[in-house]
Amino acid sequence: MSLKHAVLAALLEGEASGYDLAKLFDAAVANFWSATPQQLYRELERLAGEELISARVVVQERRPDKRMFTLTEAGLAELAAFTAEPPRPTAVRDDLLVKIQAVDAGDPAAARALVAARAEASRQKLARYERLRERLLDGRDEERYLREAERVGPYLTLMRGRAFEEENLRWCARVLAVLDERAAAAGAERR
Known part of the structure; x- marks a missing residue:
């Protein structure tokens, strides 16, 4: 997948400025794709050049003009066409896993x-995702939302992001338990 x-996909939500898209990426898309605001602005220019998006200038008083895409x-x-292509297999590239692989050294x-820091980051993400979930559901239960919502894609990707962070928490808890057990055993051996 590319940022493109x-x-x-983010613009399926409707017209947005680069700033709006950066906020959307941070809040709703970050569970499956990350990008800096600078990357987004460059990509918006590229997409406009390819005529895959259109841009219009909105004149604002006391503020710089903004472009809406x-x-x-x-x-x-x-x-x-992209949604019809088979996805590439997922590959995990996580420097924390390399560090844990080498923990004995x-x-x-x-x-x-x-x-522990990764677990805390996952808890914070889950809290953000829960706020987003509540905003999307807007008082409806999940089944009703999935039946009635105009677009379900954002909720389905949110479900995946939540499951990912929940699994991160389970893994972190297990790793911490193993490291604590090994530290206790090493301490007992030294006595």
Whole structure:
């Protein structure tokens, strides 16, 4: 997947400025794709050049003018073609896993701190995702939302992001337990 398709999919929500898209990426898309605001702005320019999105300038008083972007028919066609392609297999590239792989050569206490920090980051993401979930549901239960909502894609990707972070928490808890058990056993051996 490329940033191109993530931006096109985000614009399914409707017309947005680059700033709006950066906020959307941070809040709702970050569970499956990350991008800096600078990357988004560059991609918006590229997509406009390819005529997959259109841009219009909105004049504002006391503020700089802003550009608003929307999908074109060509952008919708590109997104439809992309959704029909088989996905590439997922590959995990996580430097924390490399550090845990090498924990026996390093400092287990430092590794423990890194895993604890990852667990805290996952808890924070889950809290953000829960706020987003409540906003999407808007008082409806999940089944009703999934039946009635105009678009279910954002909720389905949110479900995946939540499951990912929940699994991160389970893994972190297990790793912390193992590291603690090993530290206790090593301490007992030294006595």
